[in-house]
Amino acid sequence: MIKIYGIKNCxxxxxxxxxxxxxxxxxxxxxxxxxxxxxxxxxxxIQALGLDTVxxxxxxxxxxxxxxxxxxxxxxxxxxxxxxxxxxxxxxPIIQLENGTWIAGYDASLPEQVKGAx
Numbered sequence: 836m837i838k839i840y841g842i843k844n845c846x847x848x849x850x851x852x853x854x855x856x857x858x859x860x861x862x863x864x865x866x867x868x869x870x871x872x873x874x875x876x877x878x879x880x881i882q883a884l885g886l887d888t889v890x891x892x893x894x895x896x897x898x899x900x901x902x903x904x905x906x907x908x909x910x911x912x913x914x915x916x917x918x919x920x921x922x923x924x925x926x927x928p929i930i931q932l933e934n935g936t937w938i939a940g941y942d943a944s945l946p947e948q949v950k951g952a953x
Contacts, residue, residue, distance in 0.1 A: 837862045837949055840872065840880075841927035847941045851928045858946040867922035877915045880929055883937035886911055889918070889926055896923040 839855075841848040843866045855862055865872075872880075880889050890908050891897060897905070900921070907913040918925055930938040930945070932952035938945070 837933060837952075838931040839864045840867065840876075840925070840929040840931075841865075842867050842923065843869075845927050847927050851930075851941055851945065854943070854945065855949075860946060860949050867925065871919055871922055872925065874915055874919065877918055877925075878911070880925075880937060881911050881914070884929070884939050886914055888939045889929070890914065891924050891926045894924065896921055900924075 837855075837860070839848070839851065839862050841851075841864075843864070848864075852862070852864065877889070886908070892908075900917075904917050904921075907917050926939045928939075928941065932938065932949060934952040936948075936952055938948065942948070
């Protein structure tokens with residue numbers, strides 16, 4: 836089963852989950868607001884996708900950060916505590932397919948990717 840990481844009230848998450856439901860593709864959803872991502876999970880995401888992909892620098896959460904915390908987002912080690920504290924700054928959705936492949940962001944071809952990863 837694939838894993839979807841994000842925030843339940845995010846429009847992109849809603850669109851992704853609706854698409855998977857319409858294709859009858861099973862998934863487990865992890866809501867950052869109910870359970871903060873662990874250091875290990877964030878590290879795995881960053882290793883697979885890259886720090887620049889995992890950190891959403893286009894949202895209001897990033898813009899509200901003070902300059903020292905923005906600077907901390909330049910390296911994996913210093914970025915993880917900031918992301919744990921500000922989970923809204925993590926790109927949504929982040930998806931882990933059954934074969935271990937990671938995908939960041941909404942992609943209309945996700946159903947085909949999921950089926951191909953089985």
